[in-house]
Amino acid sequence: MKIEDTAGIFRTMQRMPLNSLELFFTIAKRGSVRAAAAELNLQPSTVSHQLRALEQQLGVRLFVRTTRSVTLTDAGHELWEQGLPAFEKLRRAIENTQERDQKIRGTLRLNLPEIAYEVCLADRLAEFYATYPDISLDLTLSDQMVSVAAEGFHAGIRFGHRLHDEVIAAQISPPHRTVVLGSSDYFQDHGVPQVPQDLVAHDCLQYRFVDSRRTAEWRFQIEGEVQVQPVSGSLTSSSLGVLVDRARRGHGLILTSDQLVARELASGKLVAALSEFAYEYPALYIYYPKDYRGHPCLRAFVGFFRSGEGGP
Template sequence: MRLPLATLEVFTAIANHGSLRNAARALGLKPSTVSHQLKNLEDRIGTALFIRTTRSINLTEAGRALLRGTSPAFEQIAEAFESARTTGHAARGSLKLALPEYAYDLVVAEFLPSFRSAYPEIHVELSLADAFEDILDTGLHAGIRLGDLIAQDMIAIRLTDPLRLAVVGSPEYLEKVGVPCTPEDLLVHECIRYRFHSSGDFAPWKVEGPDGASDVAVTGSLVVNSLSVAVDAARRGEGLIYLLQDYVAKDVLGGNLVPVLQEFMPDVPGFFLYFPRAYREMVPLRLFVDHIRQHGGQ
């Protein structure tokens, strides 16, 4: 069966650019040609790929399934074309990463300047979010997250060793309120809680005890959705915070924050880079992984 590559390119452009008119502009085609090509593809597949209204165009379930399968292929075709065109020159292309803010601070920030200096023609786009994004549906190439529990069609590469969690507070707060000695003591402390952007849920405060891991139902009158704000509030004596120990390593070393309940703190698996198998030969992604490994990563 001959693949409808031209119509698939039109479909991908519509999905990426959000409208038929924008896709036509990107491809250098007339809007009527784009509309005709899309109709031909939908007729060939036998189902609608987009839900169209006067104000928006959105992928159907079939459209999302098709995009998940075709996006990596078109990315690789474009990369192969660019690689052939620029053989003997610097690496080029784009690298779009999804990651939470704390992953940027702990993993990416240190290496990003040297990576961009080494590969100035690679365009890096960072999408900062605390959700485990469907990177193909959002047009991204890879993501960074804690842990290696990912979908079966993804590859996970370890970027860091396992990391320790911590509860910390300022010396002033602990002197005024007292130092908690057991996880249950947290119930009478002012705990600064983090609310996830994506789900609206509170981040759990997990501890290890004789009976295994458990969550402590902490309370507090300050809720944030930014770790940097939480750390600043803790420095100012507003309460205790629960986060990765490495995130506040400098504050602990400088005496601005003091760890408590250290014997009850669990480890987490560390940071992993995850990406679709179809992107495993993508040059900018491979160079990024190699760069982190060469400069202190796993």
């Protein structure tokens, strides 16, 4: 980017209400004023007041409000789609400028499930280390929801439906859809299930949570309702990698996140079935106590990985 182009961007942004725009994007991501207030460490009444001021300044309504949630209006959608990429780019540029002469160093301790590592971190860690070479990550893989501060962690990563309002959370993945997967050889030998009930006749390889020792349920969306289909199979494992490997070798079916097996689906090593009955999980979020909001390593990590998040 040319120097004169950069100067023009900064002159433009100086005339814009950056704090108010941050507030708008946070409400849109979190889906409620109260959740946005928790993330921004503000009172809900303050967030509501600042939102009204932004809408008055722009001359349009950005949200339709109910007692439980907020929904983007057409104008809000347009601001979200056109404004967020530019806002995030400017925010990262400002942070990089501020931190250029202030090397961030230290150890960041994270608690996360295996799926979060595979989906969110695995492909981007090399780039993260290149950007922040003085940060060391200490990763504990666990399915159990933990109080990060009490357990000695700086932050955790979990699906959004498992979080509570007492932590700050930032979205780092799109929502997930579950898929039933098998190899083409398996389906050729055993047939393709047409409805979830057909799975009783198949070898269903199951995931067991490490901490609770529970076996993950096979959930499906059937006629607008979530239903659990009982299954059985020749293998149960606490490793997603093991299950994906066995399915790829034609030894049974698995149920997992579409994001986890994107490469296998694209290459044809695994084939999806029952897609019309897919169950949707919320996005993955990194969460941490409000007291850790200013932790340099945590701020760098959140800022880096949230840049790839999905929209509302």
